Amino acid sequence: MWRFLARTIVQRLLLLVVISIVSHTVIHLAPGQPTEVDPMNPMMKAEDIARIRKSFHLDDPIYLQYVHWMKDLFTGELKSFRDGLPVLSKIWPRFFNSLPLFACTTLIVWTASFPIGIQAALKRGSKFDRGTTLVAYTLISIPGFFLSYLLILWVVRSFHLPVIGLRTFGTESATGLVRVMDRIWHLVIPSLMAALTGITGIAVLSRYVRAQMLDVLGQDYVRTARAKGLDEDRVVYGHALRNALLPFVTMFGLLLPGLISGSVIFEQIFAWPGLGLLSYEAILARDFPMILTLNFMAAALTLFGILLSDILYALVDPRIRLE
Amino acid sequence: MAEGSELLSIRNLHVDFETDAGLVPAVRGVDLSIAPGETVALVGESGSGKSVTAMSVMRLIEGRISAGSIHFQGRDLSRLPEPELRQIRGGQVGMIFQEPMTSLNPVFTVGQQIEEVLTLHQQLSASAARAQTLELLERVGIPSPERRRVQYPHELSGGMKQRVMIAMAIACRPRLLIADEPTTALDVTIQAQIMELLRSLKREFGMAVLLITHDLGVVAHFAERVLVMYAGKIVEQGSVRDVFKRAAHPYTQALLGALPDPLKPALRLSAIPGRVPSPTMLPAGCAFCARCAHAFEPCPTAPPALFEVSAGHRAACFLRDPRLTFVPTLR
Amino acid sequence: MSIPVDPVPAIEALAPRAEAEALGIAETPAQQLWRTFRKDRLAMVGLYVLLGLVIVALLGNLLTGWWVVFDPTTVRLPDKLMPPLSVPSAALASELRPPFGSYPFGTDELGRNVFARMLQGSFVSLSVGVVAVGISLSIGVTIGGLAGFYGQRKLGPVSIDTLLMRFTDVALCFPTFFLILTVVALLPPSIYNIMIVIGITSWMSIARFVRAEFLALREQDFVTAAKALGLPEWRIIFRHMIPNAMAPVLVSSTINVAHAILTESALSFLGFGVRPPYATWGNILADGRSYIFDAPWLFLIPGGAILVVVLAFNLVGEGLRDALNPKLRKRAR
Numbered sequence: 001m002w003r004f005l006a007r008t009i010v011q012r013l014l015l016l017v018v019i020s021i022v023s024h025t026v027i028h029l030a031p032g033q034p035t036e037v038d039p040m041n042p043m044m045k046a047e048d049i050a051r052i053r054k055s056f057h058l059d060d061p062i063y064l065q066y067v068h069w070m071k072d073l074f075t076g077e078l079k080s081f082r083d084g085l086p087v088l089s090k091i092w093p094r095f096f097n098s099l100p101l102f103a104c105t106t107l108i109v110w111t112a113s114f115p116i117g118i119q120a121a122l123k124r125g126s127k128f129d130r131g132t133t134l135v136a137y138t139l140i141s142i143p144g145f146f147l148s149y150l151l152i153l154w155v156v157r158s159f160h161l162p163v164i165g166l167r168t169f170g171t172e173s174a175t176g177l178v179r180v181m182d183r184i185w186h187l188v189i190p191s192l193m194a195a196l197t198g199i200t201g202i203a204v205l206s207r208y209v210r211a212q213m214l215d216v217l218g219q220d221y222v223r224t225a226r227a228k229g230l231d232e233d234r235v236v237y238g239h240a241l242r243n244a245l246l247p248f249v250t251m252f253g254l255l256l257p258g259l260i261s262g263s264v265i266f267e268q269i270f271a272w273p274g275l276g277l278l279s280y281e282a283i284l285a286r287d288f289p290m291i292l293t294l295n296f297m298a299a300a301l302t303l304f305g306i307l308l309s310d311i312l313y314a315l316v317d318p319r320i321r322l323e
Numbered sequence: 324m325a326e327g328s329e330l331l332s333i334r335n336l337h338v339d340f341e342t343d344a345g346l347v348p349a350v351r352g353v354d355l356s357i358a359p360g361e362t363v364a365l366v367g368e369s370g371s372g373k374s375v376t377a378m379s380v381m382r383l384i385e386g387r388i389s390a391g392s393i394h395f396q397g398r399d400l401s402r403l404p405e406p407e408l409r410q411i412r413g414g415q416v417g418m419i420f421q422e423p424m425t426s427l428n429p430v431f432t433v434g435q436q437i438e439e440v441l442t443l444h445q446q447l448s449a450s451a452a453r454a455q456t457l458e459l460l461e462r463v464g465i466p467s468p469e470r471r472r473v474q475y476p477h478e479l480s481g482g483m484k485q486r487v488m489i490a491m492a493i494a495c496r497p498r499l500l501i502a503d504e505p506t507t508a509l510d511v512t513i514q515a516q517i518m519e520l521l522r523s524l525k526r527e528f529g530m531a532v533l534l535i536t537h538d539l540g541v542v543a544h545f546a547e548r549v550l551v552m553y554a555g556k557i558v559e560q561g562s563v564r565d566v567f568k569r570a571a572h573p574y575t576q577a578l579l580g581a582l583p584d585p586l587k588p589a590l591r592l593s594a595i596p597g598r599v600p601s602p603t604m605l606p607a608g609c610a611f612c613a614r615c616a617h618a619f620e621p622c623p624t625a626p627p628a629l630f631e632v633s634a635g636h637r638a639a640c641f642l643r644d645p646r647l648t649f650v651p652t653l654r
Numbered sequence: 655m656s657i658p659v660d661p662v663p664a665i666e667a668l669a670p671r672a673e674a675e676a677l678g679i680a681e682t683p684a685q686q687l688w689r690t691f692r693k694d695r696l697a698m699v700g701l702y703v704l705l706g707l708v709i710v711a712l713l714g715n716l717l718t719g720w721w722v723v724f725d726p727t728t729v730r731l732p733d734k735l736m737p738p739l740s741v742p743s744a745a746l747a748s749e750l751r752p753p754f755g756s757y758p759f760g761t762d763e764l765g766r767n768v769f770a771r772m773l774q775g776s777f778v779s780l781s782v783g784v785v786a787v788g789i790s791l792s793i794g795v796t797i798g799g800l801a802g803f804y805g806q807r808k809l810g811p812v813s814i815d816t817l818l819m820r821f822t823d824v825a826l827c828f829p830t831f832f833l834i835l836t837v838v839a840l841l842p843p844s845i846y847n848i849m850i851v852i853g854i855t856s857w858m859s860i861a862r863f864v865r866a867e868f869l870a871l872r873e874q875d876f877v878t879a880a881k882a883l884g885l886p887e888w889r890i891i892f893r894h895m896i897p898n899a900m901a902p903v904l905v906s907s908t909i910n911v912a913h914a915i916l917t918e919s920a921l922s923f924l925g926f927g928v929r930p931p932y933a934t935w936g937n938i939l940a941d942g943r944s945y946i947f948d949a950p951w952l953f954l955i956p957g958g959a960i961l962v963v964v965l966a967f968n969l970v971g972e973g974l975r976d977a978l979n980p981k982l983r984k985r986a987r
Contacts, residue, residue: 023833140965141964141968146953146960149953150954152946220426221426221429224491227412227420227492228413228491229443230443239428239431242428265923284839295829298829302828318430
């Protein structure tokens with residue numbers, strides 16, 4: 001078991017290196033130089049440009065740039081193009097902004113999808129099933145930002161739920177409890193929107209749950225359980241569900257990358273200063289170190305997520321416990 | 324056979340399925356009875372309705388029982404409320420299925436699945452259930468039961484899985500065991516072992532057995548009475564000796580004729596031409612008519628009813644039916 | 655007396671029509687698929703919507719590009735931000751008047767005919783989806799098919815299957831949206847770049863499906879029979895295996911087109927889409943964002959259109975999935 005684990009980890013690390021090399025190459029091969037962002041800026045004299053280019057090693061051959069990037073990244077020295085501040089120090093606070101949004105969204109999605117999906121599978125063909133199916137399809141098909149703006153329109157006019165930013169203006173000096181409540185208040189709409197419409201949202205997940213449940217309910221061992229005289233609750237929740245949940249345990253690990261990539265649009269709409277917005281700004285500004293670092297982090301999260309789901313799968317499914 | 328003494332009595336059973344292609348009658352008027360301790364075999368090709376008949380005894384099918392009754396020890400199972408039916412399932416009627424590979428829950432250990440039946444029907448404590456499970460495992464011929472008890476189904480071979488299924492089914496000493504093609508998915512040598520196990524269990528517990536199979540060899544060695552099904556109806560029934568030695572229905576004759584006989588090597592194996600009619604396109608008369616070598620005028624128009632060939636031996640065929648007052652038109 | 659047996663030639667197993675006739679069933683699997691699909695009312699509604707969309711898109715491209723009836727680029731400043739079904743103001747010069755004397759969908763902030771822009775955008779949005787999926791299909795089927803069929807052959811120390819599947823895994827690990835965003839932002843804005851980049855980031859699941867189907871099909875008797883008959887490999891792959899493997903791919907592709915259209919609109923929303931004056935539904939929606947309180951139709955119309963079209967694709971895809979799934983067909987009450 002441990003040897004398998006060690007081997008997997010090494011493989012994933014290698015993969016991470018490959019991905020970082022590829023993304024580094026792709027970004028540097030793309031046309032558009034960072035110093036072109038503001039070509040009209042009269043303050044940028046030729047020697048300034050040359051100096052900036054030298055300090056960021058932009059004139060070195062590409063593999064050397066890669067080495068510089070990696071070295072700087074791991075020593076914490078990596079600096080952003082935009083303002084020369086260390087990349088990691090800019091990422092950290094944004095990370096802590098993105099985290100509650102991500103956690104809240106995931107919580108809503110996973111606690112709502114299972115009951116809905118299971119009930120839809122048990123009452124297949126009923127009004128509930130057909131109704132939730134239609135709603136799910138509609139939610140899958142709506143562009144996330146479209147629904148968000150519609151809701152903003154409605155919410156701003158009728159209720160008073162906040163839709164902009166992290167906290168209400170002026171609450172920095174309030175007591176801790178008020179600040180916390182304010183934060184939560186601000187979390188509601190953005191996480192609800194992300195939960196409803198995202199690719200890992202309620203709409204998609206509840207469909208998977210339903211499909212998986214239907215599949216398991218048709219299996220022979222469910223029939224055996226009934227033949228033993230077990231009551232329906234035990235058959236469904238004890239025997240069937242236990243099997244149906246298996247793939248979702250692994251899916252859980254794959255959610256992690258959503259921390260960075262899933263939130264770009266919603267952070268933009270709700271002006272939530274998180275990692276998504278950071279990447280958006282970095283891309284606009286052609287801030288290579290930032291883009292590369294965020295990309296690297298996303299890839300690392302993905303691979304870590306895969307590793308986590310592999311481990312969870314091995315723990316949960318007796319068929320693949322490794323000796 | 325006196326009416327009241329039967330363990331299981333199925334009368335005029337009709338089972339329908341709703342599919343995209345319409346209402347499909349899988350079972351069309353089946354009568355079947357089993358006395359206590361008797362072994363009855365129900366044979367037929369795939370699609371004849373034999374599995375559906377067996378599974379509808381405990382209402383394990385998705386189809387609807389549209390007519391008929393299923394009396395078990397005096398109670399009509401087809402109309403019994405769910406909670407009472409569940410007491411009978413696994414407790415007084417045990418069932419084993421065709422596919423041992425998929426019939427056991429992969430995420431529970433073998434022991435857990437057997438103990439479940441015991442704690443449910445006999446309210447045993449956990450330790451008593453565990454002890455009983457070990458006994459059961461040993462009784463069904465699984466070596467080192469302590470080790471096997473904590474193993475998962477995927478760690479067992481097909482034959483052992485079927486033994487576990489049998490252990491689960493007989494754990495509560497049921498009066499009736501329904502075995503739906505228990506050996507079809509197993510190797511031939513294991514088949515013989517499983518059937519032997521069933522025979523010894525039957526003797527020890529005095530169980531009646533309803534055996535569903537398409538394997539006539541198994542029927543010959545194991546059953547006392549046999550019913551032959553075709554396209555949802557019983558076409559012949561009687562003691563194994565009567566039916567095998569003096570088959571009265573052309574279908575049964577063809578089935579028996581299709582068995583290779585080592586004493587009479589033939590150049591060609593005989594097979595029955597054509598196919599079982601699809602349940603959605605059943606003919607008005609005898610369902611076997613299109614494939615029957617002896618079909619004559621009344622066959623396509625009216626369905627034949629069972630007549631008594633000799634004591635206890637019945638067949639549904641116009642050919643030998645003495646009640647037929649039909650005079651064939653001369654050509 | 656022995657009854658003669660009809661032999662079932664191996665060739666019959668390869669030809670669905672002959673097999674179907676032998677069974678007394680008068681329809682091919684394709685016909686059966688259509689019959690089952692037809693029963694799903696929602697899926698049929700989706701199909702009609704899509705047919706309508708294709709017609710609208712083709713007509714739209716014609717009427718706004720070639721034989722200009724509805725002009726999407728004309729700027730009419732006196733008539734800006736007019737609601738749907740309004741008529742042009744009197745101050746408008748006669749040559750700028752819209753055809754049929756009204757603005758069915760109103761005008762935008764530059765007085766452009768929204769109806770005309772939607773028509774133009776329909777073709778673009780649809781073609782983005784179709785081309786992107788076409789690209790991902792070609793890559794995915796090729797890689798998946800090769801891995802599934804030739805998997806066991808070795809190329810040096812590793813087998814082809816391992817090589818291709820590891821490559822697929824690596825590709826899957828790339829944070830897709832992020833990558834699309836990055837690439838699209840750094841390259842000059844063009845509809846072709848968007849199509850290509852969406853295409854090369856969504857082939858992975860198709861490759862996996864095709865490989866899985868091929869692995870299963872390879873063991874089936876009809877393939878062995880075909881080999882025994884001496885059919886050349888490419889013929890086996892293309893004529894016999896690929897049509898049988900298409901089921902999950904078909905489902906996947908319809909849903910991927912929907913996803914591609916949504917991605918394009920998301921990219922436009924973030925400002926990385928096609929630049930005006932070219933219209934896609936995505937960038938009409940993105941532009942309309944600023945006028946959401948004053949001129950809500952600028953936002954609601956393209957958003958609603960995207961919703962309807964994507965929903966139609968999803969319904970058709972799900973209908974196909976249900977129709978192709980044999981287990982679900984035997985449903986009983």
